Amino acid sequence: MPMNPGRRRLPPGREESALTKPLDVSVSLTDCTFGSLDPFDSYPQTRFPxxxxxxxxxxxxxxxxxxxxxxxxxxxxxxxxxxxxxxxxxxxxxxxxxxxxxxxxxxxxxxxxxxxxxxxxxxxxxxxxxxxxxxxxxxxxxxxxxxxxxxxxxxxxxxxxxxxxxxxxxxxxxxxxxxxxxxxxxxxxxxxxxxxxxxxxxxxPQFDTQDDVGLGDGIPCIPEWQLDPTALNDLSGFNNIDVDYDVWNVFIRLRSVLERSQRMPFSPTQLHDLTCFVVHRLLLSTPNTETPSRHQSPNLFATQL
Structure with missing residues (x-):
């Protein structure tokens, strides 16, 4: 059967289906006294009034x-x-x-x-x-x-x-x-x-992070993380600090990223992504942190839901 050229193709995770389309029984929100923000003017059926x-x-x-x-x-x-x-x-x-x-x-x-x-x-x-x-x-x-x-x-x-x-x-x-x-x-x-x-x-952490150049399938770093951390950093006062390399690497890169943000402030989502990445990277560097498995079974049992 030829494909309909007018049909919109969606990326993975956004596929259309019988379950993801709004149900036939829909309720108008145009007369909702609460001023709903529903842009589609309908919603899936529930058992409630x-x-x-x-x-x-x-x-x-x-x-x-x-x-x-x-x-x-x-x-x-x-x-x-x-x-x-x-x-x-x-x-x-x-x-x-x-x-x-x-x-x-x-x-x-x-x-x-x-x-x-x-x-x-x-x-x-x-x-x-x-x-x-x-x-x-x-x-x-x-x-x-x-x-x-x-x-x-x-x-x-x-x-x-x-x-x-x-x-x-x-x-x-x-x-x-x-x-x-x-x-x-x-x-x-x-x-x-x-x-x-x-x-x-x-x-x-349940997920690994990408490396410092943005490779890997883990939590991504923001683009500024990948820049040379020594370009804006005067590290002369930190040479005698005795910390693990992983922690030191996070420190100098984060310091560089925050220096750059003084000239061009980050959006809230950028700050959120940076925080998520840094927290995961630091916690994964500790000896007792369990490394996320990359080889879990693809089977998903209904009992887990």
Missing amino acids: REQVQRLIYGFLHKIAFQYYPLDMSTTSNPFLISWWPLALGDPALFHVSLQTACLDEELLAQKGFQSSELLMADSVALLRRKVENMSLAVQDGTMNSVITLAAIEFGKGNIDVSQMHVDGVKKLVNMRGGINSVRQTSPLTARMVSWVSMLIMGH
């Missing part, structure tokens, strides 16, 4: 997005609004997970139990299990966003074992995509979320 769903959408777009990414408080550039939310509107699993974050916040404040968020958790897990049964759906950005968010939610509840199983699952998804740097090519936000949250939950 329309008014409750719209309230949770409002909570996510106006509160949770900025709590999750306080580095950018602008509604026109916050990555949870311009990157995450459009994916959620086309991905029922991610949509349910996103609502769950707003629902938990709402129920924590109300102190009347967690009935709705528990139902959303059950529905989120069921939808995710359907996705991971299909290889092309399993490696999508939205799937990884969903799994790592569920890991964070379970960690916050004190369910450490379940949280760590989610981390193991998302690590396998990342490996199936070719590494964390490959994920970053389609969704920098997904790569940041996965690397940060997995490290916090497991207590040590």
Whole structure:
């Protein structure tokens, strides 16, 4: 069958499918009293009343997005609004997970139990299990966003074992995509979320870093990291410092990068990426840090979700 020349081809992680398209049963947001930022005027079907769903959408777009990414408080550039939310509107699993974050916040404040968020958790897990049964759906950005968010939610509840199983699952998804740097090519936000949250939950880095010239499939360094660190650095006062080479290398490169930033300030996302890279590099240099495995099994069991 000839291909439709007008069909838009999407990069890995953004493939269209029956699960990622908005469901046929959609609800208009044009009359939403909360002033929703929904750009598609529709959202996937849930088991909850329309008014409750719209309230949770409002909570996510106006509160949770900025709590999750306080580095950018602008509604026109916050990555949870311009990157995450459009994916959620086309991905029922991610949509349910996103609502769950707003629902938990709402129920924590109300102190009347967690009935709705528990139902959303059950529905989120069921939808995710359907996705991971299909290889092309399993490696999508939205799937990884969903799994790592569920890991964070379970960690916050004190369910450490379940949280760590989610981390193991998302690590396998990342490996199936070719590494964390490959994920970053389609969704920098997904790569940041996965690397940060997995490290916090497991207590040590779960992904390697690229080398100083930007080679490898690990967490990427910013371009300024690759420049000659001695060009702007007067290191005469540090010659007698007795530190390991790996730590010294991070020190002189970071000092050089920060010197350059005095002339051309970094954006919040650049600072975030730099911090993520440096923290991972330093923690990976310690003797007791477990090095991330590069040869994990590609099998992803539904029980890990």
